[in-house]
Amino acid sequence: MHDTIGVDISKDTLDIHRLSDGKHIRFGNDKAGLAALRRWIGKTRVRVVYE
Numbered sequence: 001m002h003d004t005i006g007v008d009i010s011k012d013t014l015d016i017h018r019l020s021d022g023k024h025i026r027f028g029n030d031k032a033g034l035a036a037l038r039r040w041i042g043k044t045r046v047r048v049v050y051e
Contacts, residue, residue, distance in 0.1 A: 003018060003019065003046050005049070007050040009051065027040075
């Protein structure tokens with residue numbers, strides 16, 4: 001099974017919304033932010049939808 005996350009990409013931030021529980025989180029749009037996003041996702045299988 002997988003989870004769906006939506007990503008709104010802007011110059012400075014990545015706004016993430018997880019469909020299964022409605023959780024919203026924001027990461028910086030830089031190397032550190034992408035690393036934090038990968039840690040947040042973990043080993044969960046995800047489908048990513050972005051705008």
